[in-house]
Amino acid sequence: MKFVFDLDGTICFKGVPVSENLLQCFEDIEEHGHEIIFASARPIRDMLPVLHERFYNHTLIGGNGSLISKNGKVIFSNSFTDEQVKNILSIIKKQQATYLIDGIWDYSYTGPAGHPILKNLDVKKLAKSVSINNLRPIVKILILTMNNYDEFLSELKLLDVVIHQHSNEHTIDISPQNIDKANALKTLGITDYVAFGNDSNDISMFKNSIYSVMIGDHKELSYYANEQINMDEDCEKNIIEKLKEIAQKRFEKPAIQKN
Template structure:
C-alpha cells in the first residue's frame, strides 16, 4: 500500500523538521512493504530541509501538485500559461499585492521582511530570489497581502485557476488549472483507492477524496467531510500518528 503524507501541520509542526519519532515510523512502514510518498504545498526545494537526507530520493509532490520529483530529480513541472501569468501579474499590480511566487526552483518575494512565511522559505539556501520577470515559468503564486484581499480573491476565482484560501494565515494560494495533489498522484499512475492519505488542510481534499483511507490531523471543516478519521492536534499528536501508522501498516499488509 502507498502512504501519502502532507508535511506542514500533518507530520511536521511549526516549521520544524519531521522528527526522528515520525521518521522512524515511516521507515517501519517501508520495512512492512509499503511505499512512502510526500505531498506538500511547499515547492520541492522547501520540502528537502524538513526531511532527513535519507528521505530525499523518495517520491515528492510539491507546489500542491505542480511539481513531481523522484529519485532526487525533478521529473515534472506544471506551470501557468503565458496568458494566465500575464493576467495574474496585472491583478497583482492592480491590487498592490505582496507575494511569494515560485518557479520550478527559484522564487520571487515582496512580502514583509518579518513575515512568518520566511521561516519556511528556502531555509537551506538551495535557491535564489530573483525578479518576477526573470522566471521562465511560474508554478505557484501565494498572495500574502493586498489592498482588497476579498476583491482580489473574487477576480482570481473567476479565472481558470485553482485558488485555495488559507484563512488562518489570510493568504491566497494559486495553482494552474487542474493542478492538485490527486492530479499529481494520477500522473504517477496511482489509482483511486490504492493509497492511504494523511493531511490537514483544504489542499488535501482531492487527495482524501480518492484515498482508500484518509486521516485528518487536527480539524478542518471542509477536509473533515472527506476524512475517514482524525487525530487530535495536541502535545501528543506525534505519538498518536505513530500508533495509527503501526495499526494501518499491519492492517494493510494484505493490501500489497
Template sequence: MNFIFDLDGTICFKGQPISTRILDCLLELEQAGHTIGFASARPCRDMLPVLDERFRNHLLIGANGAMTYYQGSLQHHAPIPHRLANEIISILDDHRAQFLIDDKWDYAHNCDIAHPFMQNIDMQQSASRVDFDQLNHVLKILILSSERFDDLAARMKQLDVTMHYHSAEGILDLTSKGVNKMAALREFGLGDEPFICFGNDMNDLPLFEQAHYSVLIGGYEPLLPWAKERIFVDQMVEQSIIAKLRELGVAYKPAHT
C-alpha cells in the same frame, strides 16, 4: 500500501521539521514493504528542510501538485500559462499585494523579508531569488497580503486557475487550472493504486476523495465526510500519529513480506 503525507499541520507543526520519531516510524513502514511519499503546498525545494536526508529521493509532490520530484529529479510540472501569469501579476500589483512565485526550483517575490512566512523559503539556500521577468515557469503564486484582500480573492476566482485559501496563515495560493495533489499522483503513475493519505486542509480534499483510507489531522470540516479517522492536534498528537501509522502498517502489511 502506498502512504501519502501532507506536511504542515499534518506531520509537522508550527514551521518545525518533522520529528525524528515520526520520520523513523515512516522508515519502519518502508522497511516493512510500504511506499512513502509526500504531497505539500510547499514547493519541493522547501519540503526537503522539514524532512531529512533519508527522504531526499522519495516522491515529493510540491506546490499542491504543480511539481513532482522523484529520486531528486523533476518528473512533471504544470505551469500557469504565460499570458495568464502576467495578467495575475498585473492584478496583484494593482492591489498592492505581497506575493511569491515559485519556478521549478528558483523563486521571485516582492515580500517584506520580515514576514513570518519568509523564514520558510529556501532554508537550505539551494535556489536563487530571481527577478519576475527571469522566471521560466510560473508554477505557484503565493499571496501573503493585499490592501484589498477580499476584493483580490474575488478577482482571482474569476480566472482560470486553481485557488486555495490557507485559513491558518491567511494566505492564498494559485496554480494552473486542474492542478491538485491527486492529479499529480495520477501523473506519476500511482493514481490507480490504493493509497492511504494523511492531511489537514482544503488542498488535501482531492486525495481524501480517492484514498483507500484517510486520516484527518485536526478539525477541517470539509474533510470530515471523507476521513476514516481523525486525530486531534493536542499535546499527544505525535504519539497518536505514530500509533496510527503502526496500526495501519500492520493492517495493510504487503503480502510479500
C-alpha cells in the same frame, strides 16, 4: 500500500523538521513492503529542509501537485501559461498585493521583511531570488497581502486556475488548472493510497484515497476524512500508532463515500 503525507500541520510544525520518531516509523513501515510519499504545498526546494537527507530520494510532490521529484530529481512540472501569468500579475498590481511566486527552483518574493513564511523559504540556500520578469516557468503563486481580500478573490475566480484559501493566515494559494495533489498521484500511476493531511489543499487527496486521516480540525476536509487525530501533546504518538494500525489492514474499497 502507499501512504501519502502532507508536511506542514500534519507531520511537522512551524518549520521544525519531521521528528526522528516519525522518520523511524516510516522506515519500519517501508521494511514491511509499504511506501511513504510526501505531498506538500511547499515547492521541492522547501520540502528538503524538513526532511532528513535519507528521504530525499523518496517521491516528493511539491507546489500542491505542480512538481514531482523522484530519486532526487524533478521529473514533472506544470506551469501557468503566459496569459495566466499576465492576468494574475494585473490583479496583483491593481490590489497592490505582495507575493511569493515559485518557479521550478528559483522564486520571486515581495512580501514584508518580517513575514513568517521567510523562516521556511530556501533555508538551505539552494535557489535564487529573482525578479518576477526573470522567473519562468511559474508553477505556484502565494498571495501574502492585498488591499482587499474579497475583491482579489472575486477577480481571481474569473481565471482558469486552482485556488486554495488559507483563512487562518489570510493568504491565497494559486496553482495552474487541474493541478492538485490527487492529480499528481495519478500522474505517477498511483490510485490506491492512504492519505494524511490537515488543510483544504488535501481535499482532492482525501477524496481519491482509499482511507484518510485528518490531523487537527478542518471543517471542509473533515467531510472526506475517515478518521481524525487531535492536535495535542499526543498527536505524534497517535500518528505513529495509527500508521502502524492501518499498515496491518486490507482495503477493498473506501470506507465512506467521498464524492
